[in-house]
Every structure is written in structure tokens, then in C-alpha cells.
Amino acid sequence: MLSTRKNTAEAAPPRSHPPRTRAGAAIAAEVNFRSVQHAYGRTPSLRGIDLDVAPGEVVCLLGPSGCGKSTLLRLTAGLDDLVSGHIVINGREVSGPRYTLPPERRGVGLMFQDYALFPHLNILENVMFGLRGLAREDAEREARNALARVGLETYWKDYPHALSGGEQQRVALARAIVPRPSVLLMDEPFSGLDKRLRDSVREETMSVLRETRATSILVTHDPEEAMRMADRIVLMRAGRIVQAGTSHDLYHTPIDLQVARFFSEINVVASVIENGMAVTPVGRFPAPGLRTGAAANVCIRQQGISLTPQHPAQGGAAEAGFAARIVSRRFLGEVDVVELAAEGLDQTLTARVRGLRAGGPGMEVRASIMPADVLVFAANEG
Numbered sequence: 430m431l432s433t434r435k436n437t438a439e440a441a442p443p444r445s446h447p448p449r450t451r452a453g454a455a456i457a458a459e460v461n462f463r464s465v466q467h468a469y470g471r472t473p474s475l476r477g478i479d480l481d482v483a484p485g486e487v488v489c490l491l492g493p494s495g496c497g498k499s500t501l502l503r504l505t506a507g508l509d510d511l512v513s514g515h516i517v518i519n520g521r522e523v524s525g526p527r528y529t530l531p532p533e534r535r536g537v538g539l540m541f542q543d544y545a546l547f548p549h550l551n552i553l554e555n556v557m558f559g560l561r562g563l564a565r566e567d568a569e570r571e572a573r574n575a576l577a578r579v580g581l582e583t584y585w586k587d588y589p590h591a592l593s594g595g596e597q598q599r600v601a602l603a604r605a606i607v608p609r610p611s612v613l614l615m616d617e618p619f620s621g622l623d624k625r626l627r628d629s630v631r632e633e634t635m636s637v638l639r640e641t642r643a644t645s646i647l648v649t650h651d652p653e654e655a656m657r658m659a660d661r662i663v664l665m666r667a668g669r670i671v672q673a674g675t676s677h678d679l680y681h682t683p684i685d686l687q688v689a690r691f692f693s694e695i696n697v698v699a700s701v702i703e704n705g706m707a708v709t710p711v712g713r714f715p716a717p718g719l720r721t722g723a724a725a726n727v728c729i730r731q732q733g734i735s736l737t738p739q740h741p742a743q744g745g746a747a748e749a750g751f752a753a754r755i756v757s758r759r760f761l762g763e764v765d766v767v768e769l770a771a772e773g774l775d776q777t778l779t780a781r782v783r784g785l786r787a788g789g790p791g792m793e794v795r796a797s798i799m800p801a802d803v804l805v806f807a808a809n810e811g
């Protein structure tokens with residue numbers, strides 16, 4: 430029986446940790462996906478995945494629930510068979526339409542959401558489980574080193590139930606890295622942890638990944654997690670890759686409205702193109718490549734709208750920005766979320782504003798939009 434406890438913050442008593450050792454370095458592998466298709470029964474789940482993951486790269490598969498992320502990871506691990514296409518690790522085909530190399534022969538380490546520690550084995554034995562091929566003495570030495578790397582050396586005799594969720598997760602990480610896999614596969618590894626623990630375990634994992642230099646493929650539905658961890662984010666939708674790139678690429682040059690929505694909270698304002706500009710009641714925005722008369726969606730990031738009080742003497746066409754009225758305001762600590770009504774616009778706009786002092790419902794303000802926080806897409810996209 431496997432323990433699938435997803436703990437949060439209940440802490441085991443603090444203990445002093447000896448200095449952490451370094452993780453053993455793996456020989457990182459290249460992973461190639463070629464036209465990979467998969468189906469559950471007759472229902473397609475992956476509709477042609479092409480992707481090259483470079484040695485040592487950390488790639489995050491990101492996308493809404495059900496888009497096929499876990500299925501792609503399971504195929505990479507050898508836990509499922511593909512329908513067509515190929516998966517190649519370091520030049521060797523590990524999955525093809527008629528062939529699936531078993532997981533234990535792929536040189537991959539697995540760290541999955543429920544991190545499945547064996548409840549009847551102590552922590553050291555749990556980590557040693559990944560080293561069944563080694564003599565006991567060698568396995569124990571390696572396992573102790575891996576535990577030391579994640580700061581849990583002194584816990585070796587404990588059983589999983591005595592550890593907090595974060596500690597269990599670090600044991601799972603130690604177990605995954607101890608055989609020095611050339612590819613590490615992680616499926617939502619932090620989602621069972623509360624936010625505070627998640628941040629610290631994620632940082633720990635990142636530093637272990639950097640040391641081991643294993644090629645890492647990680648599944649998450651959390652854009653912020655992907656941005657924090659990934660060298661490259663692979664955004665999936667309905668069994669396909671929609672866009673792959675650095676977090677900078679995906680944030681600044683999303684391919685469509687849905688990708689943009691994934692990375693920031695946006696307002697969408699309908700517009701029509703006139704001479705290369707998208708025209709809206711709140712401004713005109715460059716729309717290169719779109720022809721005059723075309724319908725477009727103007728996406729304005731919520732944090733790209735700034736507000737200043739509207740003094741009666743000011744205002745008028747010459748002034749930058751547009752006149753607006755505050756409809757509502759919610760204080761969220763670091764920012765205020767402000768709903769705005771603007772003249773000529775039959776929807777409200779949401780602004781996330783820092784350090785807004787005075788101002789409540791009914792107040793007239795001047796609003797400005799940062800050009801860098803505006804994206805324009807043809808209306809038929811996304």
C-alpha cells in the first residue's frame with residue numbers, strides 16, 4: 430500500500446540540520462517528441478506533439494486541466510503506450526507505435542503529485558528503494574547523501590507519517606534523484622502543499638535540479654509556478670502545443686488571447702482597425718498586420734492602467750489618458766482592484782493599482798494605459 434497523504438503545514442518538531450551536501454550530477458539527456466498521438470479508448474488526448482527538450486533544460490508543461498499534460502508525462506515515463514509517433518531519449522527510441530521501453534529501463538526519475546512514499550518503510554529505506562540494483566552498503570551511502578542534500582539526513586529512521594507534507598515531498602525528491610536519472614519527470618509535484626511550503630519546497634527542488642543537471646519535464650497548471658521554474662514553458666490546449674518559449678516570450682508575445690489570459694489578468698475591449706490602429710473609446714493602439722475594417726480584441730493588462738485624480742481645472746482632449754469614474758474599489762493589500770466606467774465604453778475596466786490613496790465609488794479620475802501592457806489580436810483568434 431502506498432501512502433498518498435497530502436499534508437499541509439503540520440510540522441514535525443524542528444531539528445538542527447547538518448550542512449547539506451551536493452546532489453550527484455546526472456548525464457543530462459535530450460528528449461525528442463515526434464508527432465506523438467495518444468487516445469483513451471476512442472477519445473484522443475494528444476493530437477500530434479512535436480517537441481525537443483535539450484540536455485539539462487527545465488521544461489514546464491502548462492495548460493488547463495484535461496489538455497493532456499499528464500498523459501504526455503506518462504508516455505515519457507513509459508507508463509502508457511502511444512498510438513502513433515515516437516519518443517526518443519538520447520537518440521534511442523523509447524516509445525513507438527509498436528514498442529514501449531519499460532519505465533525502469535529509461536533512466537527517468539519520477540516525482541508525481543501524491544509522492545507515494547511507502548508507509549511501512551522508513552525514510553532511508555524509501556530512498557534506497559530507487560537503488561535496488563546496488564549493494565546495500567553502496568545504496569545506503571547514496572541514499573544518505575541524497576537525504577542530506579534535501580536537508581533530511583537526521584530523519585532517516587522516521588516513517589513517512591511522522592513527517593510534514595513538505596518533508597515528505599523532499600523525501601520524494603531525494604528518492605527521485607538518488608539513481609541520478611538523466612531525465613526527471615514531475616507531475617504537479619507541489620500542488621499538495623500549502624502556499625508557504627510550496628514556495629520553499631519549490632526553491633529547494635530548483636536548486637537540486639540545477640545541481641543534478643538532469644533534464645526536467647514538469648507538469649503544472651499554475652502559470653506562476655511555470656514562470657518561476659522553467660527555462661521554457663510549453664503551453665498546451667486540447668492535446669496540442671499552442672506555444673513554447675521562455676516565460677518572457679509567452680508573457681510579452683502571446684500567440685493569442687487565451688495565452689495572454691493565462692499569464693495576466695486582462696480587460697478585453699472590442700475594436701475596429703483603422704489604418705493600422707485599433708480604435709477604442711479609451712485610446713488607439715498599434716495593430717500591425719491587421720487591415721482596416723477588421724474586428725480586433727484589444728487586451729489591456731489590469732496592472733497597465735494607472736489612475737490620477739481628476740481636478741476640475743484639468744481634463745480635456747489635450748491631456749493624456751481618458752476620463753473615468755470609479756465604480757468600485759477593493760483593497761487586496763499590495764494592490765487595489767478598481768472597477769472603472771469610461772465614457773463611450775459599455776463595459777467596465779478593471780485596474781490593479783498600487784498605492785492608490787484617496788478615491789472611492791463615484792470619484793472622477795484620469796486613467797492612462799501603458800502601451801507595453803496592451804496586446805491586439807484579430808477578433809477571430811482565441
Ligand code: ADP
Pocket residue numbers: 469474492493494495496497498499500501
Ligand atoms: P491534464 O494533465 O492536462 O489535466 P490529462 O493528460 O490527465 O490532462 O488528460 C487528458 C484527457 O484525457 C482529458 O480529457 C482526460 O479526461 C482524459 N483522460 C485522462 N486519463 C484518462 C483515463 N485514465 N481514461 C480516460 N480518459 C482519461
